[in-house]
Amino acid sequence: MKRAIVLGMMAMLGLVMAQGRTVNLLWSGAVTGPTSDVGGPYGAGIEDYCKYANEQKLIPNVTLNCTVRDDQYQNPNTQRIFEEALDRAKPAMYLGYSTGAMLQLKPLINEVKMPTIPASAHIGLIDPPNNQYMFLPVSSYSEQVVALMEYINRINKNAKIALVVNPSPFGRAVVDHARRAAQRLGQSIVDVREVGGGNLDNTALLRALDAAGVQYIIHQNVAGPVANILKDAKRLGLDKKIKQMGAVYTGGADLIRLAGDAAEGFLWASSYYTLDENAPGINLQKQLAAKYNRSADILNSTNYTAGMLAAAIAVETMKRAAQRFSGRIDNETVYQALIGMNGPNAFKPGFAVSTKAGIEIDFTRTEQTGAEGLRVLEAKGGKFVPVTDPFTSALFRQVRNP
Amino acid sequence: MRNPWAQTGNYRTSYVQDTTIFANYREIVSVVLLLLALCILPMFLERSQVLVLNFILIYAIAVLGLNITTGYAGLISVGQAAFMGVGAYTVALSAPNLPFWLTIPLGGLTAAILGFMVGIPSLRVKHLYLALATLAFQEIFVWVVGRSPALAQGAAIPVEMRNFLGLEIGFRNHNYFWYYVILFVLVLMVIAWRNLLRGKYGRALIAVRDNDRAADAMGMDPGRTKLFAFALGAFYGGIAGGLLAYMQRAVVVEEFTLTRSVALLAMAIVGGLGTVVGSLLGPAFIEFLRLYMERLSEWMKANPFVQSITPAGVDVASALLPLSFGLVIVLFLVFEPRGLYNWWRLLRSYFRTWPFKY
Numbered sequence: 001m002k003r004a005i006v007l008g009m010m011a012m013l014g015l016v017m018a019q020g021r022t023v024n025l026l027w028s029g030a031v032t033g034p035t036s037d038v039g040g041p042y043g044a045g046i047e048d049y050c051k052y053a054n055e056q057k058l059i060p061n062v063t064l065n066c067t068v069r070d071d072q073y074q075n076p077n078t079q080r081i082f083e084e085a086l087d088r089a090k091p092a093m094y095l096g097y098s099t100g101a102m103l104q105l106k107p108l109i110n111e112v113k114m115p116t117i118p119a120s121a122h123i124g125l126i127d128p129p130n131n132q133y134m135f136l137p138v139s140s141y142s143e144q145v146v147a148l149m150e151y152i153n154r155i156n157k158n159a160k161i162a163l164v165v166n167p168s169p170f171g172r173a174v175v176d177h178a179r180r181a182a183q184r185l186g187q188s189i190v191d192v193r194e195v196g197g198g199n200l201d202n203t204a205l206l207r208a209l210d211a212a213g214v215q216y217i218i219h220q221n222v223a224g225p226v227a228n229i230l231k232d233a234k235r236l237g238l239d240k241k242i243k244q245m246g247a248v249y250t251g252g253a254d255l256i257r258l259a260g261d262a263a264e265g266f267l268w269a270s271s272y273y274t275l276d277e278n279a280p281g282i283n284l285q286k287q288l289a290a291k292y293n294r295s296a297d298i299l300n301s302t303n304y305t306a307g308m309l310a311a312a313i314a315v316e317t318m319k320r321a322a323q324r325f326s327g328r329i330d331n332e333t334v335y336q337a338l339i340g341m342n343g344p345n346a347f348k349p350g351f352a353v354s355t356k357a358g359i360e361i362d363f364t365r366t367e368q369t370g371a372e373g374l375r376v377l378e379a380k381g382g383k384f385v386p387v388t389d390p391f392t393s394a395l396f397r398q399v400r401n402p
Numbered sequence: 403m404r405n406p407w408a409q410t411g412n413y414r415t416s417y418v419q420d421t422t423i424f425a426n427y428r429e430i431v432s433v434v435l436l437l438l439a440l441c442i443l444p445m446f447l448e449r450s451q452v453l454v455l456n457f458i459l460i461y462a463i464a465v466l467g468l469n470i471t472t473g474y475a476g477l478i479s480v481g482q483a484a485f486m487g488v489g490a491y492t493v494a495l496s497a498p499n500l501p502f503w504l505t506i507p508l509g510g511l512t513a514a515i516l517g518f519m520v521g522i523p524s525l526r527v528k529h530l531y532l533a534l535a536t537l538a539f540q541e542i543f544v545w546v547v548g549r550s551p552a553l554a555q556g557a558a559i560p561v562e563m564r565n566f567l568g569l570e571i572g573f574r575n576h577n578y579f580w581y582y583v584i585l586f587v588l589v590l591m592v593i594a595w596r597n598l599l600r601g602k603y604g605r606a607l608i609a610v611r612d613n614d615r616a617a618d619a620m621g622m623d624p625g626r627t628k629l630f631a632f633a634l635g636a637f638y639g640g641i642a643g644g645l646l647a648y649m650q651r652a653v654v655v656e657e658f659t660l661t662r663s664v665a666l667l668a669m670a671i672v673g674g675l676g677t678v679v680g681s682l683l684g685p686a687f688i689e690f691l692r693l694y695m696e697r698l699s700e701w702m703k704a705n706p707f708v709q710s711i712t713p714a715g716v717d718v719a720s721a722l723l724p725l726s727f728g729l730v731i732v733l734f735l736v737f738e739p740r741g742l743y744n745w746w747r748l749l750r751s752y753f754r755t756w757p758f759k760y
Contacts, residue, residue: 032723069700072723075657076457077696079650083450083577100656103558107651111573124557167548168656169557194548 022063023329024089025050025314027307028081029097029119031070034197035222038249038303039097042119043068045307046095048288053315059322062329064315065089075101079108086112092321092334093117093314099125099170106130115317115335117310117370121248122173123400126368135338135363137310138352138371139392141170142177144247144269145218146396149178151245151267151376151388152216153185160190162214164205164229166221167194174220174247180399190214199225202232210238219246226250226266227258234262243267245376252302256382263379267387271352271371272305274384280350281308309351313338313361313370316347339365353390421600423593440585444578452577454689456649459584460642461685463591465669466678467638472667473676474599475631476611477524481536482639482666484543487658488513489640490647491547494559502563502648506587509644510637517636521629540660547655556655561647580649587645591638592678598634607631668727672734674743683742691730695723 027046030039050066053059067085071077078101085091094109096102096118102125109116110130118125123140125131139147145163152159163178165171175192182189190212193205206229209217219226226246233239244266251268253275259266273279275286285308289299298304320341321333341347342362352371354360361370373390414420424430444452464486471479489509496505516539523535548556564571571579598604606627609617614624647653665688673684699722702708738744 032721070696075650075654077692080450080453080457083453084448086573087448087450100556100558100654104650104652104654106558107560107562108573122557129560167544169555169654172548172555172557 021061022065023059023318024065024067024085024091025093025095025311025318026067026069026082026085026091027095027097027310028069028071028078030073031068033072033074035073035098037224037254038119038222039070039073041298041301041303042097042307042310043070044294044298045285045304045309046311047307048292048294049308049311049315051292052284052288053311058315059319059329061327062318062322064318066311067091071097071101073098075104079105082108086114090331092318092329092331095310095314096120099173100168102134103169106134109133112331113335114331115338117313119306119310120170122170123177124169124173131368132365133335135368136370137306137313137361138248138271139369139374140173140396141220141247142174142400143369143393143396144374145174145178145220146181146399147374147391147393148218148245148247148267148269148376149181149185149187150393150395153187156215157186159187159215160213161187161216161218162191162193162209162212163189164193164195164217164219164221164226166225167196171220177396177399178218180402181395184395184399195221195225195229197222197224199228202229203236205229206233206236206238206242210242214242217242217244219244219250221246222249223251223254223258227255227263230255230259230262230266239265245269248272248302248306251377251379251384253297253300253383254302256379256384257297257300261382264381266379268377268379268384269374270302270377270384271374272302272309273351273353274302274377274386275300276383276385281305281312281352282350284308284350305351309349309361309371312349312351313341313347316349317341320345338363342367355390355392423596423600437589441582444581449574449577452581453649454693456577456581456584458685458689459581459588460646460649461666461669461689462682463584463588463645464639464642464666465673465681465684466591466595467635467642468666468670469635469676469681470595470598470607470638471631471635473670473680474604474607474611475628475635477521477628477631478529478533479536479632479635480533480660480663480667481520481540481543482635483658483660483662484540485513485517485636485639486643486646486662487543487547487653487655488516488636489643490653490658491553491559491643492640493644493647494561494653495552497561497563497647502566502583506641506644506648509647510640513640513643514633514637517639518629518633520636521632524628524632525625537660540663544655544659547658553655558652558654560652562651563648576651577649580645584645584649587641591641595678603627603630668731671731672741674741674746677741677743679746680741680743683746687742688727688730691726692723695726698722 029043030036031043047068050064053064069081071081094114094116096116099120099122102118102120107130110132113133115133117135117137121136121140123142125134126136179189248270256263273282285305317334317337318329321329321337324337325333342364346359346362348360352360353373353375355373372392375386375390376388377384378387464482468482471477492509492512493505496508520539524532547553606622609622610624610627618624669684669688672687674680
């Protein structure tokens with residue numbers, strides 16, 4: 001009789017196990033409000049990859065419950081959404097968004113030990129204190145800007161550069177590192193200007209930079225303000241005189257759509273493959289966009305790729321956590337799986353370029369940047385084409401903590 | 403003598419009675435009951451729900467301050483968020499060396515000093531021009547913070563308090579602890595507000611608002627009164643900002659932009675300008691509106707039927723919140739300029755005079 005009861009219980013347990021369980025993944029970001037041109041496609045990328053992961057059963061016996069919520073770029077909303085999730089359905093991982101909200105949530109994220117992958121690549125997120133559970137999916141904004149400066153140095157020594165940044169912690173993140181890099185490269189940062197959305201006429205800005213002898217403008221912004229500056233530069237005939245370039249959120253198809261032919265020649269530092277390249281992640285992106293009826297604007301957006309990459313890292317980490325810890329998927333096991341994602345265990349979903357060592361995404365306890373390789377791309381004939389091979393900025397590592 | 407428990411109106415026969423904080427015993431009892439209810443409320447709520455309450459109470463303190471400057475003294479201010487920011491940054495810089503019960507008043511004082519300075523233009527300009535002066539302060543504040551390395555250029559400055567009198571404060575009890583601190587501060591601020599406004603300073607504020615020349619002729623000093631109103635309103639803002647800094651564990655400049663100032667002004671208008679009850683109802687109404695619109699918009703996005711009848715379904719849902727926010731302010735301005743306070747007054751009057759109509 002006892003044996004029958006035990007066997008019955010085991011059968012029940014097996015049945016329950018076979019039916020699987022639910023693991024939660026949370027993203028909150030600006031689907032509406034400021035920077036929603038980035039947040040909308042980013043959230044769509046996460047949503048679609050989660051559907052795909054469930055359909056393909058990428059995590060055996062587990063249903064992924066992806067919650068995508070709009071925080072309207074309001075930090076109190078982000079905090080509330082995150083704490084709500086901790087109360088009601090503790091997520092195994094948190095995919096965050098804006099620089100300000102993520103910096104503000106750092107102490108709480110560290111306290112609750114929640115592995116977090118933000119959309120923001122602000123270096124302060126992975127700098128101490130409270131940085132243990134923060135992981136950037138791609139190289140930081142600062143590294144992207146320093147890489148652009150290194151690129152300038154290859155073609156023009158002692159260049160005169162102006163930084164045009166978003167008037168927020170997101171924009172200002174790069175300024176100090178750029179100044180230090182300029183010092184080492186013998187370049188001069190002539191001016192640092194802050195330009196946000198609504199910059200409908202940039203004549204004064206461009207004339208002032210031209211008068212100061214600026215040869216290069218490096219942008220740290222979203223595509224909208226950059227597009228307006230590019231159009232004004234073309235109108236003023238300064239597009240040939242001053243070369244413009246920017247970090248990851250400035251470029252891509254969004255910039256070409258907004259700036260039109262004024263985007264020609266714009267240089268863009270990005271870790272992501274473009275839609276014209278034949279990479280497994282990009283092919284998947286095209287397939288999923290078609291399957292889930294996404295508009296052409298979303299499909300073409302690099303932010304859609306970025307959202308998918310963040311979700312892909314989360315799903316892969318959960319899968320590895322389940323394999324390593326006998327099916328246990330929670331914040332602790334996911335953290336362990338994430339910091340073990342390196343060397344032969346590095347992840348290669350095909351959304352971002354690989355470093356020379358052939359590594360696309362890797363993390364360790366102390367190296368909290370995923371895709372460390374990046375390329376400089378140039379807008380030519382209405383699309384971005386790479387003008388460098390993937391590289392990592394050696395100089396950035398020197399100026400990060402001088 | 404009338405039975406004080408059964409009185410259906412305020413029968414004041416002396417100046418002393420006219421200046422009491424509570425009009426009758428029933429008001430005292432209802433305030434005590436409300437406070438008791440607020441004290442036990444967190445026991446029935448999740449941590450994240452307490453967080454929402456904390457935001458409401460903090461905004462209520464800031465709106466109380468705005469109600470002194472704008473509601474009572476009639477000086478339009480669109481810089482209340484900047485005063486909150488001054489309080490928050492003062493707390494962020496002093497928290498490593500001082501206990502919270504000192505840093506928060508210090509934040510209020512710093513904001514009050516700046517409020518005094520911002521109020522100086524009010525000696526010469528009025529109405530929209532004064533609003534522009536406060537707008538300038540709001541923008542200057544954000545600009546200065548963004549360019550100050552000492553303030554992390556607007557990025558986060560951590561404000562952590564792990565221990566209070568042996569009580570360890572962590573993730574589990576952080577929101578609850580700050581709920582009681584904020585509630586205590588709010589009660590103090592409300593008492594101070596009521597106390598101030600029943601005296602000669604309060605009457606001077608009203609007199610200056612209604613006609614500053616007449617107030618001057620009656621021996622009041624309109625200039626000093628206006629500066630006092632600005633400084634006091636800013637003090638409330640600074641206290642609110644200090645509490646927000648602790649509650650959010652870090653200070654980021656994005657919390658103290660013009661958008662927040664406009665939201666605070668909207669809360670004051672919706673609640674009812676120049677009233678304590680309005681200062682509490684306005685933030686609660688706007689915050690709950692935000693929550694319910696968020697839920698509705700999420701439901702719309704997830705509902706295939708809604709999406710099928712609206713070709714741009716996602717956009718319609720996303721537009722709900724800003725649309726409802728704007729609509730509420732316009733509707734209140736047009737149909738109920740006295741705000742939610744007036745509904746509260748009518749409701750209270752109905753029960754007080756029941757079963758009679760008047």
